[in-house]
Amino acid sequence: MTKQEILKAFQDAAVEVLGVERDTITPSASLVADFEADSLDVVEVLMLVEEHIGVSIPDEFWEDVENIGMAIDKIEALVSSTAP
Amino acid sequence: MTTEGIAVVSGGTRGIGAAISMELAAHGRDVVALYRSRSEDADRFLKECEARGLRVTSRRVDVSDPDEVRSVITDLQAEHGPVGVLVHNAGIREDGLLVRMTDDAWARVIATNLSAAFYLARSVLPGMMRRRQGRIVNIASPAAYVGAAGQANYAAAKAGLVGLSRAIAREMGSRSITCNVVSPGPVDTEMISDLNIAQRAALAGLAAAGRLGEAQEVAHTVAFLCSDEAAYITGAVLPVDGGLGMGL
Numbered sequence: 001m002t003k004q005e006i007l008k009a010f011q012d013a014a015v016e017v018l019g020v021e022r023d024t025i026t027p028s029a030s031l032v033a034d035f036e037a038d039s040l041d042v043v044e045v046l047m048l049v050e051e052h053i054g055v056s057i058p059d060e061f062w063e064d065v066e067n068i069g070m071a072i073d074k075i076e077a078l079v080s081s082t083a084p
Numbered sequence: 085m086t087t088e089g090i091a092v093v094s095g096g097t098r099g100i101g102a103a104i105s106m107e108l109a110a111h112g113r114d115v116v117a118l119y120r121s122r123s124e125d126a127d128r129f130l131k132e133c134e135a136r137g138l139r140v141t142s143r144r145v146d147v148s149d150p151d152e153v154r155s156v157i158t159d160l161q162a163e164h165g166p167v168g169v170l171v172h173n174a175g176i177r178e179d180g181l182l183v184r185m186t187d188d189a190w191a192r193v194i195a196t197n198l199s200a201a202f203y204l205a206r207s208v209l210p211g212m213m214r215r216r217q218g219r220i221v222n223i224a225s226p227a228a229y230v231g232a233a234g235q236a237n238y239a240a241a242k243a244g245l246v247g248l249s250r251a252i253a254r255e256m257g258s259r260s261i262t263c264n265v266v267s268p269g270p271v272d273t274e275m276i277s278d279l280n281i282a283q284r285a286a287l288a289g290l291a292a293a294g295r296l297g298e299a300q301e302v303a304h305t306v307a308f309l310c311s312d313e314a315a316y317i318t319g320a321v322l323p324v325d326g327g328l329g330m331g332l
Contacts, residue, residue: 016214040255044213 001053001079006072013048017041027069055079086312087217089168090114092160094147094204097126099273100223101173103299105129107307108169109138116160117142118174147174148195150203157207166215167208169310172201172245173223175238177275182236190237197241201248205263209256218261219310222249223302224321226269226329242267246321253319262318264309269325272296292327 011025018035031037031045050057055078065071091108095101096117105117117140119126126142133140145156161167175197178189201222212218227235228242245265252263270276270287276296279287288296302324308314309322323329 038258040213040258047210048214 001076003072003076006049006053006075007068009049009052010045010068010071012052013045016048017044025068027072028067030067049075053079055082087168087219087310088215089166089211089218090116090160090164091169091171091310092116092118092157092167092204092208093171093173094118094200095120095174096171097129097142098122099275100268100271100299100302101171102129103303104171104173104306105140106133106136106138107300107303108171108310109133109140110136111307111311113139113169113310114164115140116164118145118147118156120144120146120174147172147200147204148192150199153200153203154207157204161211166211168212168215168217169219169221170204170208171221171223171306171310172204174200175223175225175241175275177235177238179234179238181234185236193237194241194244197238198244198248201245205248205252209252209261212261213256213259216260218256218259219314220249220252220261220263221306221309222263222265223306224265224267226267226323226325226332228267229332230329249321250319257318260315262309262314264314264317264319265321266302266305266309267321267323267325267329268297268302269323269328270296271299271302273299290328291325292330295326297324297326 011022014020014025015022018037018041020035031042061074065074091113093101093105093115096105097119105115109115119142123144130140130142143156145152147153176193178193180189205220222245224242224245227239228246232239249263249265269291288294305322305324309317
C-alpha cells in the first residue's frame with residue numbers, strides 16, 4: 001500500500017466525517033488543530049481509515065501522532081511489517 | 085428524521101422482550117429478536133408474530149460472549165441492513181445472599197445483564213455514528229436503586245446499566261444517538277413465576293398501583309423512547325413500575 005493510497009483513505013474519511021474539502025487534508029494537516037475535530041470525530045475518521053485500508057490499528061498506535069503525515073508513515077510501516 | 089434500520093432486541097422472544105419485539109414491529113420496524121435458550125419458545129413466539137403480520141425474525145446467540153455478539157451483529161447488518169434500534173433486555177437472575185454467593189453466580193449475572201449491553205452497543209454504534217442516528221434502550225430494574233436483598237449480582241448489574249447508558253448518552257449525544265434506561269417494576273412474566281401467591285401479592289403491594297405490571301406496558305414505553313418524538317430524551321431512567329420507586 002502506497003502513502004498516496006493511505007492519504008486518500010484519510011481524505012475520504014475526513015470528507016465524510018468532518019465535511020471538509022478533500023484538498024485540505026494534506027500530510028501537514030492535523031484533524032484536531034486545523035479542523036477542530038473532537039475525540040469522537042477523530043475516532044470516527046480512524047475507524048473509517050481502518051475500514052478503507054483493511055487493517056485494525058490499536059489506540060496506542062496514535063499516541064505520538066501529531067499530523068496526518070506522521071499517521072501515514074506509521075501505517076505504511078505497520079502494513080509493510082505485517083504484509084505476507 | 086426517522087431512525088432507519090432494523091431493531092435488535094436481546095432476550096427478545098420471551099416475557100418483556102417478546103412484548104418489546106412485537107411492539108416495535110407493530111410500529112413498522114423489522115425486528116430481530118435474540119435468544120440464548122429454549123428455541124421451542126422462540127419458535128412459538130415467531131408463529132405468534134407471523135399470525136399477527138409482524139416482521140420479526142429470531143437469532144440464537146449468547147450475548148454474554150463478545151465474539152458471538154460481534155459476529156451476529158455483522159451478519160445481521162449484512163442480511164438486514166443497518167441496526168437503528170438496540171434494546172438490551174436479556175437478563176438472568178441467580179439470587180442468593182451475598183455471603184453465600186458463588187463467583188460463578190456473580191460472573192454469569194454480570195456477564196448477561198451488564199457486559200452484554202456493552203458488547204452489543206460497541207457493535208452497533210459505529211454504524212449509528214456514521215448515519216448520525218440511533219436509539220439504544222437498556223432494561224434495568226428498581227433493584228438498581230432501591231436495593232434488593234439476595235440480589236447483589238442482579239442489583240449491581242442493573243445499576244451498572246444506568247452508568248453505562250449515561251456514558252453512551254454523553255459520548256453519542258452529538259451524533260443524534262440517544263441511550264436511555266427503562267426500569268420495569270414487578271411485571272407478570274416467567275421471571276417471577278417461581279414465586280408463590282403470597283410472594284406475588286407482596287411484590288404487587290410494593291407498587292403504588294397495587295398490582296403487577298404487564299409486559300405490554302413496558303413495551304409501549306420502550307417504543308416511545310425509540311420514536312422520533314423522543315429525540316431530546318437521553319441518559320434518562322424511565323420507571324415503569326406502578327410507582328414503586330417514585331424518584332429513587
